[in-house]
Every structure is written in C-alpha cells, then in structure tokens.
Amino acid sequence: MKNQPKTAQGLFRSDAMQRIMAFGALIVLFVGFSVASPYFRTFDNYVGILLATAVNGVLALGVTFVIVTGGIDLSVGTVLTFSAVMTGVFITNMKFPVGIGILIGILAGGLAGLVNGLLISRMKIPPFIATLGMLYATKGLSLVTSELKPIYFNDTPIFREMAMGSVIGAIIPGLDIPNAVFILFGAAIIANLILTRTILGRYTFALGSNEEATRLSGVNVAAWKTAVYTLCGLFSGLGGVLMASRLNSAQPALGAGYELDAIAAVVIGGTSLSGGEGSILGTIIGAFIISTLTNGLRILSVPQEWQMVVTGGIVILAVFLDILRRRR
Amino acid sequence: MTNLAPTPVSQPVLLRMEGIYKSFPGVQALSDAKFELDYGEVNALVGENGAGKSTLMKILGGIYHKDTGHIFLEGKEVEISNPHMAQRLGISIIHQELNLMPHLTVAQNIFIGREPRAKIPFVVDDKTTNQEAERLFKMLNLRLDPTIKVADLTVAKQQMVEIAKALSFNAKILVMDEPTAALTETEIDELFSIIRQLRQKGVGVVHISHRLEELKQISDRVTVMRDGKYIDSLLTKDAPIDQIISLMVGRTIYETSPELPEKPNQEVVLEVRNLNHGRVLRQVNFSLKKGEILGFAGLVGAGRTEVARAIFGADPFDSGEVYIKGEKVHIASPGDAVAHGIGYLSEDRKRYGLALGMDVKENIAMAAMKKFLNAFGWMNFKKATVRGQEMVEALNIKTPSLEQQVKFLSGGNQQKVVIGKWLTADTDILIFDEPTRGIDVGAKSEIYKLLNDLAHQGKSIIMISSELPEILRMSHRVVVMCEGRVTGILNASEATQESIMKFATMRE
Structure with missing residues (x-):
C-alpha cells in the first residue's frame, strides 16, 4: 500500500512534481541555449556554469534548512563576506596556516548562524528581523576587520587551488573541472544526508510542519531551531571560503544580494516558504537554473538588467506553479 | 468489570488533583477544581463549553501551569512543568485539536522526539521506526501504513495516529479530549475496544466527550465540572443522562x-x-x-x-x-x-473585527469608507468625526477621545466600536x-x-x-x-x- 498518486491530477499535485518540473525547465534551458548559441555549447562554458553555481549553491543548501522550518535567513550573503574576510585576516594578515584559516572562515559563519538562532528561538525575534539585523552587522564587521580593503592571498597560492585547482584534471587530463564544483556536490550530499537521515533533518521538517505539535511532543524546539540556523551559518561560511578562494581575495564589499539568489534557488527548487516541505535536490536544480539562465542570456547578449527581469519572472512563475499545484 | 471497590488506604489512587486554581487574563478558568482517577478506570469528564475540562487536563499534561493546587501521582506529589515531563511520568494526552505534523509520515509522527537511532550519532533509523510502528498497530489492531504522509490521511485516520502515538508511551494515564468527534461508528467501536484493553492492563483513562450516550458504553465513573469547579463524581451505572445534564448546566x-x-x-x-x-x-x-x-x-x-x-x-x-x-x-x-x-462581528474581535492600531473614528468608518471619501478619494475627517461622535454617544463607548487607538480600549468598548462600525455601514x-x-x-x-x-x-x-x-x-x-x-x-x-x-x- 504505497502512496502512489494514481491520477494525472494526483501526480501533478505530488511533491515530486515540482522537482520534475524544475528539472524539466533546466533541461529545456540547457538545450535551448545550446541550440541558440555555439558559444554556449562549449566545454569551457559548461564548466563556467558549474563554477558559477558553486557559491550560490552552497549558500542555498543552508537556506533550504531554514526555509523548511518555515523561517528565513536574509544574512547568508553578508555572512559569506564576513567569513571570507575572516579567512583573509587569518591567512594573509596573521599568517596562520591555510587549513586553520579555512576552518576559521567556516566557523565564523557558524557563529553568525548561532547568534541568529539564539535571537530567534530564545529572544523570539522574528527570523526576518533577526537575520536582517545580522545582515547589517556582518556587512559592517567585514568592512571594519578588512579596513575597507580587499585582502589578497598572493602569499599562499595553495589557497586559490582549493576552489580553482582541479584534482580530477590531474587524474584525467583534459577534464579540468575545478574543485569548487566537487565541493558543492560534496556539500550537497552531506546536506541531503542531514536533511533526510538525521534527527536534525527530522526536526527541521517537524518544525516547519507544526511547531506547536513538535513542542508538545517533548522536543526541545528552541535548541533544534538554533541548530538549524547554525547549520545554515556553517554553509554560508563554506560559501565564503569558496568565494575567497575563487577570487584569490576576500572582497569586503561583495556578497550583499547573494542571499536573494540563494532564496530564489531554494524557492525555484520547490521548497515551500510556509515550511514543512523541501529537498536538497530541488535546491541544487534551482541554483543551476539561475546560473544557466544568467550565463545563457549573457551569451545571447541580453543586457544584464534584462537578465534580472527574467530571473524575477522565473521566481514568480515557479511559486505560482507551486500554488496551482497545491490548490484543491 | 473493573474493580470499583474503594481503594484501601495502603494503595493510593493513580491520580489525584485537588484545589487547582488557574486564571487567564480576565478569566478565572479553574477555581478549586478536583479530579481523581483510579487504576483501570475510565473516568468521563463532562461539562459545558468553558467548564474548564480541557484546561484541567492541559495542566495535567504540563502545557499550562497551575496557579495553585496539588497533583498526586500514585500517592506522590508531582510538579509537571512541561509536556516532556508529563510523558516521562506516563501521562499521555490526545488533544482536541490534532497535534500532528502533516508533512511527516505516520511512523515519524508517532516517534517524534524519541526516534530510534542508528549506530552512527544523530542518524535516525527509519527502518526500525517503521517496524516499531507496525508492531504497535498490530497490537492495537489498527490498519495504518506507517510510511504514508499524515497529510494524505483522512481526519479519522489522523485521529487514529494520535491515539497510537499516545499509547506508544506505555502510558499509565491516557487523556482523550473529544476523541470521537471525527470518527465513524465503526472507528468508535474500534477505539472503545482499545480503551477496554487498556483498562484491563490497569491504565487509567480520562475521557472528555460531549456525546453523553457514549459515556454509558465506556465509562465507569462520570466527573462533572461547571464554571471551573468540581461539581460531582458518580458511578456511571447509577447516573441517568438527565441527571448528568442537570448537574452540567446546574445554575438557575x-x-x-x-x-x-x-x-x-x-x-x-x-x-x-x-x-x-x-x-x-x-x-x-x-x-x-x-x-x-x-x-x-x-x-x-x-x-x-x-x-x-x-x-x-x-x-x-x-x-x-x-x-x-x-x-x-x-x-x-x-x-x-x-x-x-449583512454585518459579521467575529468571535475574535482583535483578529477579524478591528484595526487595533487605528483610532476609534477610523474603525467606525472602516466598513463604509465610501461615505467618508470626497471626489478625490480623500477621507473627510470632519464627517468621520461627526459620525464617530454620534456612535460614541449612542453606544455609550467609553473612550478618552475619538483619536484613541482601539487597542487601548477594554473588551466591552472594543465590541461597541465593532457594532458602531456595522451600524455605520447600514447593515x-x-x-x-x-x-x-x-x-x-x-x-x-x-x-x-x-x-x-x-x-x-x-x-x-x-x-x-x-x-x-x-x-x-x-x-x-x-x-x-x-x-x-x-x-x-x-x-x-x-x-x-x-x-x-x-x-x-x-x-x-
């Protein structure tokens, strides 16, 4: 007695449908752009799309958890900046080993997430406000700690290799796919395991599904909510380190606005803003839709301003389809 | 049949709540409420809406905290400070509103908060979870698929999940607040046979229901509450339904x-x-x-x-x-x-009846805004003020001024503002x-x-x-x-x- 949707309508309404539609949309975009432009269908360009997805994808992984609980995190973009700057400060300015710098960057993100979580679960500040505050705070902290200047990693070339080197290219010559892409996929697999297999994932869904019932079941709601925001912060931290590695510098002014791309990816991937539903696979597809679209439109010489308009339309269309699907 | 003989002094009753007081802002929900439950007994708790039945049971479940009073469990006084503690003490409550997580599966719902774990830290063992649920259903004679999402079940089936969840704690005390409201005849029969099994195992069951005829079928004792107070407790077999009703409504x-x-x-x-x-x-x-x-x-x-x-x-x-x-x-x-x-004055004034942050005259004008707009769509404040003043006088609304935000008025005066609003709209x-x-x-x-x-x-x-x-x-x-x-x-x-x-x- 499996819960298989039997009618076409039932299938249209099923949770998997949004993912199938999103995946279909990605394929259509890919094929469409490939046909439209010879410059799109090159190996280098495909690698470019993969690389462009890496940072936003990692951010979106963390945001998925938060949105599944029914919350929101607006601070992931500037937390990313803050993490990148902290990595720069530790590696370049304070001459710590690269490994320590990377760890510090990720933990700085986790710390910001922990503060978000405590503000939301203990002080009962609405997620929108708490993370908006964190957005400004980390933006300011990044500028302060970097003294308004980019921090370069020119003394430590190995750091750039982390994202931009290609382990697989060394093994299979010609297949020079940067490590950042594999870090994204690795992070996605871990995120998926956490969301579907662990107690944290279970409570993430439970919180978004019915927080009061979860509380009445004896679950320490505040602690788990804090954990979710902390996890989101850790992913932002990883995103920051990746970003710094990719640019070979920590740019204190870069990162604001990334939260919107991350939220868009999550939403396009079928995660419900009202909580309780969502998947890592959907988020990854969503992130790829955004970067493919940006890349393809640029190659077709669509001005950047219009690219934004199209992205906006896609987000709204995705949510509208989701609403149609749910409507009884 | 159950043993209804008076318990010897040496063996305390399963549960005794006495002298329980609880007030909410503006309401004394419980005053000197009392309740007793013995091992293997089904005690039906009855009373009108607002008599305090659910409040009393929520105190037992650690959801509300009593102002004063004592709770004795198996003779020992206990302080139940949260739902988790109530669970640990063997108290399970099925609430009137369903308390399930619709996006999780049946088995995940039942074991929420105490998921079987795999050997790896933090990892849940879904296979065992499903098997345990399966075992539980077999024991309770329920037909449910543990892997189905709760959102996809009918309300009756969801109720069954709630019951299974409550029973899975090996509860000593099971409280059911209106468990049969959503169930069909057959399902009620199934539920009652489960209750009888539990009774045989010595579990004490509190059954809150408005279906008085049901009490005859299932309960050993009836406890009546009215206006937050304990009224009487009688053996079901000695209490005709008419008598129970008159105890419930009581006042003349x-x-x-x-x-x-x-x-x-x-x-x-x-x-x-x-x-x-x-x-x-x-x-x-x-x-x-x-x-x-x-x-x-x-x-x-x-x-x-x-x-x-x-x-x-x-x-x-x-x-x-x-x-x-x-x-x-x-x-x-x-x-x-x-x-x-037609005008509708909602039971929840603050949510549906008033714009709390707006002032008295604006609220009064709200449902008939057109009357107070001039040709350019500007609000004619003078006209609104005149109308507001009329209403304040006609309805005797006590407010320092027409510019007072309605959130600062008392409940009665807020209600009058809502009435004024609908009168202004000519309903x-x-x-x-x-x-x-x-x-x-x-x-x-x-x-x-x-x-x-x-x-x-x-x-x-x-x-x-x-x-x-x-x-x-x-x-x-x-x-x-x-x-x-x-x-x-x-x-x-x-x-x-x-x-x-x-x-x-x-x-x-």
Whole structure:
C-alpha cells in the first residue's frame, strides 16, 4: 500500500512534481541555449556554469534548512563576506596556516548562524528581523576587520587551488573541472544526508510542519531551531571560503544580494516558504537554473538588467506553479 | 468489570488533583477544581463549553501551569512543568485539536522526539521506526501504513495516529479530549475496544466527550465540572443522562428571557436553504425575521461559526441558497455581504473585527469608507468625526477621545466600536459571534441592552453563543446545531438548558 498518486491530477499535485518540473525547465534551458548559441555549447562554458553555481549553491543548501522550518535567513550573503574576510585576516594578515584559516572562515559563519538562532528561538525575534539585523552587522564587521580593503592571498597560492585547482584534471587530463564544483556536490550530499537521515533533518521538517505539535511532543524546539540556523551559518561560511578562494581575495564589499539568489534557488527548487516541505535536490536544480539562465542570456547578449527581469519572472512563475499545484 | 471497590488506604489512587486554581487574563478558568482517577478506570469528564475540562487536563499534561493546587501521582506529589515531563511520568494526552505534523509520515509522527537511532550519532533509523510502528498497530489492531504522509490521511485516520502515538508511551494515564468527534461508528467501536484493553492492563483513562450516550458504553465513573469547579463524581451505572445534564448546566440564576423585547414581526429578512459544505455543514435551513434575535446554540465544532462565515461570504460553500427579503442573492465575498446589508462581528474581535492600531473614528468608518471619501478619494475627517461622535454617544463607548487607538480600549468598548462600525455601514442583518466573550459582567449587560435596542429598531440579529444562559436570556428563537446539522429550532417558551443540550448532543 504505497502512496502512489494514481491520477494525472494526483501526480501533478505530488511533491515530486515540482522537482520534475524544475528539472524539466533546466533541461529545456540547457538545450535551448545550446541550440541558440555555439558559444554556449562549449566545454569551457559548461564548466563556467558549474563554477558559477558553486557559491550560490552552497549558500542555498543552508537556506533550504531554514526555509523548511518555515523561517528565513536574509544574512547568508553578508555572512559569506564576513567569513571570507575572516579567512583573509587569518591567512594573509596573521599568517596562520591555510587549513586553520579555512576552518576559521567556516566557523565564523557558524557563529553568525548561532547568534541568529539564539535571537530567534530564545529572544523570539522574528527570523526576518533577526537575520536582517545580522545582515547589517556582518556587512559592517567585514568592512571594519578588512579596513575597507580587499585582502589578497598572493602569499599562499595553495589557497586559490582549493576552489580553482582541479584534482580530477590531474587524474584525467583534459577534464579540468575545478574543485569548487566537487565541493558543492560534496556539500550537497552531506546536506541531503542531514536533511533526510538525521534527527536534525527530522526536526527541521517537524518544525516547519507544526511547531506547536513538535513542542508538545517533548522536543526541545528552541535548541533544534538554533541548530538549524547554525547549520545554515556553517554553509554560508563554506560559501565564503569558496568565494575567497575563487577570487584569490576576500572582497569586503561583495556578497550583499547573494542571499536573494540563494532564496530564489531554494524557492525555484520547490521548497515551500510556509515550511514543512523541501529537498536538497530541488535546491541544487534551482541554483543551476539561475546560473544557466544568467550565463545563457549573457551569451545571447541580453543586457544584464534584462537578465534580472527574467530571473524575477522565473521566481514568480515557479511559486505560482507551486500554488496551482497545491490548490484543491 | 473493573474493580470499583474503594481503594484501601495502603494503595493510593493513580491520580489525584485537588484545589487547582488557574486564571487567564480576565478569566478565572479553574477555581478549586478536583479530579481523581483510579487504576483501570475510565473516568468521563463532562461539562459545558468553558467548564474548564480541557484546561484541567492541559495542566495535567504540563502545557499550562497551575496557579495553585496539588497533583498526586500514585500517592506522590508531582510538579509537571512541561509536556516532556508529563510523558516521562506516563501521562499521555490526545488533544482536541490534532497535534500532528502533516508533512511527516505516520511512523515519524508517532516517534517524534524519541526516534530510534542508528549506530552512527544523530542518524535516525527509519527502518526500525517503521517496524516499531507496525508492531504497535498490530497490537492495537489498527490498519495504518506507517510510511504514508499524515497529510494524505483522512481526519479519522489522523485521529487514529494520535491515539497510537499516545499509547506508544506505555502510558499509565491516557487523556482523550473529544476523541470521537471525527470518527465513524465503526472507528468508535474500534477505539472503545482499545480503551477496554487498556483498562484491563490497569491504565487509567480520562475521557472528555460531549456525546453523553457514549459515556454509558465506556465509562465507569462520570466527573462533572461547571464554571471551573468540581461539581460531582458518580458511578456511571447509577447516573441517568438527565441527571448528568442537570448537574452540567446546574445554575438557575438566569430566569428565562425577562429582557426580551416585543415580538418581532413576521417579515422574513434572511432565509437559508439547504446549505452544505463538506462534512462541516449539512442541509442547514433556517430563517431570520425582522427585529428578531435568533440564538445559535451548540457545542464547540457544531458548525455555528461556519454557517455565519458562509452566509457572510468569508468561506465558500458547496451548495445552498441564501434569500434576503425574499430575493435570492449570490454572496461570494464579505464585500457582497456588506452590500446586501449583512454585518459579521467575529468571535475574535482583535483578529477579524478591528484595526487595533487605528483610532476609534477610523474603525467606525472602516466598513463604509465610501461615505467618508470626497471626489478625490480623500477621507473627510470632519464627517468621520461627526459620525464617530454620534456612535460614541449612542453606544455609550467609553473612550478618552475619538483619536484613541482601539487597542487601548477594554473588551466591552472594543465590541461597541465593532457594532458602531456595522451600524455605520447600514447593515440590517447583524451576525454576532460570541458577542460577550472576554467581556466582564458589567459590560455584558450593556451589550445585551444594546442588542435588544437594535432588535427594537428593526435590525435582525443572529447571535451565536456558547453560553446557554445568554442564549436563553436574549433569543426570540433558538437554532440548535450538532455536527453541522440543525437539530432543532425552539421558541423562547420551549427553550431550556435541558432541551437545548438534548438537541446539541443529538448525533446521527
């Protein structure tokens, strides 16, 4: 007695449908752009799309958890900046080993997430406000700690290799796919395991599904909510380190606005803003839709301003389809 | 049969709650409440809406904290500070509102908070979770698929999940708050056979239900509460249903309708025919006359508010016709309803009735804004002020000024502002949903007087109320509902607490 949707309508309404539609949309975009432009269908360009997805994808992984609980995190973009700057400060300015710098960057993100979580679960500040505050705070902290200047990693070339080197290219010559892409996929697999297999994932869904019932079941709601925001912060931290590695510098002014791309990816991937539903696979597809679209439109010489308009339309269309699907 | 012999002194009863007091802002929910439950006993806790049954049980479940009083579990005094602690003490509660997580599976719901773990830290073992659920269902003789999402189940099946969840704790005490409200006959039978099994194992069961005839089938003892107080506790076999009802309604303080205005005339202003909406409303028929106060009585969940919201266009309905002054009307939204002269005063004033941050005159003008706008769409504040002043005087609204934000007014005065709002909109039909909820006694009688005056002026009023004395005191006629159906329409002369309770519990 499996819960298989039997009618076409039932299938249209099923949770998997949004993912199938999103995946279909990605394929259509890919094929469409490939046909439209010879410059799109090159190996280098495909690698470019993969690389462009890496940072936003990692951010979106963390945001998925938060949105599944029914919350929101607006601070992931500037937390990313803050993490990148902290990595720069530790590696370049304070001459710590690269490994320590990377760890510090990720933990700085986790710390910001922990503060978000405590503000939301203990002080009962609405997620929108708490993370908006964190957005400004980390933006300011990044500028302060970097003294308004980019921090370069020119003394430590190995750091750039982390994202931009290609382990697989060394093994299979010609297949020079940067490590950042594999870090994204690795992070996605871990995120998926956490969301579907662990107690944290279970409570993430439970919180978004019915927080009061979860509380009445004896679950320490505040602690788990804090954990979710902390996890989101850790992913932002990883995103920051990746970003710094990719640019070979920590740019204190870069990162604001990334939260919107991350939220868009999550939403396009079928995660419900009202909580309780969502998947890592959907988020990854969503992130790829955004970067493919940006890349393809640029190659077709669509001005950047219009690219934004199209992205906006896609987000709204995705949510509208989701609403149609749910409507009884 | 169970052992109902008095327990020897050496063996304490399973549960004893005594001297329990609990107040919420503006309401004394419990005063000196008492409850006792023995091993292997089914104790039916009964009382009118608002008698304090659920509050008392929520205190037992650690959801509310008592102000004062003592709880003894197996002879030892306990302080139950949170739901988790109640679970650990072996107290399981099935709440009136379903408390499930719709996006999780059946098995995940049952084991939430105590998931079987795999050997790797933090990893849940879904296979074992499903197997455990399967085992539990077999034991309870339930047919449920543990891997299905709860959102995809019917309400009855969801209820079964709740019950299975509660029982999976190896509870010593199981509290069921209206467990049968959503169940079919067969499902109720299944539930009762489960309860009998539990009773044999020595589990104490608290059964809260409005279906009095059910108590005869399942309970050993009946405990009656009224107005937050313990009234009596009797062996079920010695207590005829009539006696239980009279204990429940008890008071005879209110005479039958001394304040009724003169008889309404016979012109029908509103008629509802065959209104249906899913299982919530079934073939609802009634009419409202000019100058009449039509009381709507029934238990919580009988469908009274749903009728009001359907007529007002706030919720859609499946089928049915609404006639206003003999003319068939189509009301698809609250805007349509207002245009047809219907005003709805929600039971939740603060959420649906008022813009709390706006001032008195703005709230009064809100439902008839057009009247106060000039040709350019500007609000004519002078006109609004004049109207606001009229209403403040007519309704005796106590406010320091017309510019006072309504959130700073008392409940009674807020209610008057809502009434002023609908009067300003020229509505002839006013639906009052629990008009005196959360309003103190003095303000209550002012609201009653106001309702009478309105009826006297020719307004037609539907008054939904869960307080029987209020219904009896105010209504020309009383519509009684049960499970979405109109089970009786009584004239003021026929309506008594007993007759209303009879119709209100008249199940199919």
